[in-house]
Amino acid sequence: MNPRIQRAKQMMESGNNVSQFASDKFTVKSQTNPEKSYTITKTDNGLVCECPDHQTRKADCKHIKIVLQVIMKNKCYQDNTFRIMERAKLQLCKFCDSGRITKKGMRKTKDGNIQIFKCLDCQKRFSTNFGFEKMRHDESTITGALQMYYSGMSVRDIENHYEMLGITVDHSSIYDWICKYSTMASNYLNEIVPRVGNWVRADEVWVKVAGEQKYLFASMDDDTRYWLASDLADTKFQHNADKLLELTKKAIGKTPTQFITDGLPAYKKSSRKVFGKKTNHTRFIHIQGNMNNNKMERLNGEIRDREKVFRGLKKKDTPIFEGMKAYYNFTKKHGALDGKTPSEAALIQVDGKNRWKTIIQNASLYKLNQA
Ligand SMILES: [Zn+2]
Ligand SMILES: [Zn+2]
Incomplete structure (x- = not known):
């Protein structure tokens, strides 16, 4: 094993050396001097670290490698909080996590155009609407339907609501979205252990x-x-x-x-x-x-x-109850918890305004990493 990767691995295993203070900013503690830490920032040229090694070599230093591992495993803790990040904001390759990506044309959908990127390292093409890639409607329409459904609207109510906004979608498609994304989100969320009492x-x-x-x-x-x-x-x-x-x-x-x-x-x-x-x-x-x-x-x-x-x-083994659980834990603010959601109280934080979108992005990449 390359000594740089080996050292990165040691640091990962020794515990809480990484924290994240914005969707695109991380700090990693120095291994040689525990008092010191470096900031890693996502820029147009990939992740940049302020350590001397990165500054001179311009290649991935051990700190960047640690951040990449943390992103891959989605295991970023800050003040003991498990953080679910907005992966699309980081603009890293969907397949190899390289930061060297370039714009490569657009793809048309019913609700507008989607930017396509190409990775300069693995050469693969992808869009950053992770989890929604092949859908005919965009992420906001789909996650909006999820939220409305679990707030108590029927699929026909949602169909009518969208018709008024000029979005044509059949209630059976809406039902399919809800089943698909409830399964996807809960498979991912059920792997995260909440910090709860006894x-x-x-x-x-x-x-x-x-x-x-x-x-x-x-x-x-x-x-x-x-x-x-x-x-x-x-x-x-x-x-x-x-x-x-x-x-x-x-x-x-x-x-x-x-x-x-x-x-x-x-x-x-x-x-x-x-x-x-x-x-x-x-x-x-x-x-x-x-x-x-x-x-x-x-x-x-x-x-x-x-x-x-x-x-x-329609059937007993429905994913709807699991989706309902995700809705309740991750989006419902609770008066008895000072306006926090149960997941926030259990130290799981979801970045971004549209929590369904952030969760689904991560769920889809998580599936990709498991494969
Ligand atoms: Zn560094
Ligand atoms: Zn790549």
Whole structure:
């Protein structure tokens, strides 16, 4: 291994040496002098570092290599916050992360033209609307539909809304967008471990899916209100809660010390089995006017408010609940959290105004890196 790459790797492994203070600015601590750090900035000529090595050689120094690795893995922490960056703003090659890219013509879509770039290192062509490349409509139209849908509008309402704005799109295409991007976003987001406490709550909400009565079993972090996991069940009393608890454990990367639920017997069995004896399981019996599990109530209310939307769902194994979870955790500001979203409270920050766009950009590149 090249000694420069080796040193970069060592620094990566030794922990928190990189922080990001703007979408296109990073600092990396010097390895020889811990008091010193260098700023790396994205410019038209790629990433530029202020260290002497880069200044003299003009090639990628170890600091730039570290930043590139951090971008690739999307593991940039600042003050313990996991940062989801606006990848398009960095203008790096989609395939090899090189900063040496050049403009190469335009591609026409229904909503306008898209800039095409060519990488001078790997020679591949790409556009920076990551995740939306082959779509006939642009990223704003698509992410706008996602946000409207999860705010409670039906796909026909959205179709009518866009018609008024002069955008022609059929409600079935809108439904396809919602399924596609909900799956893509949640596959990526479910891999990020939120910084949450040790108290978990669970409850079940009545929903109607494809004309049938179902129960959505859901779990939430007590502290940040982060919606951790859910499992759609056919019945309330016969359902086994093991899957919900397993997904919960995976989501937080640990076993909770407190588990708060209603009196449903399934939770008792599953808590013993999945969480074990060290978890203290507190059960509250629902008595009218005495809602001990009322922290769950807002989440339950959010889900119930969209009952009308779920009624139109075509099948049981729908990605809509996962999309709903992403919407709730990443875009809904919470009064009890001083106006923060649950994800912000759990130290996950999404850069940019259009959070769906930033998340989808990263989800699509994440898939690319996994391949
Ligand atoms: Zn450097
Ligand atoms: Zn390239």
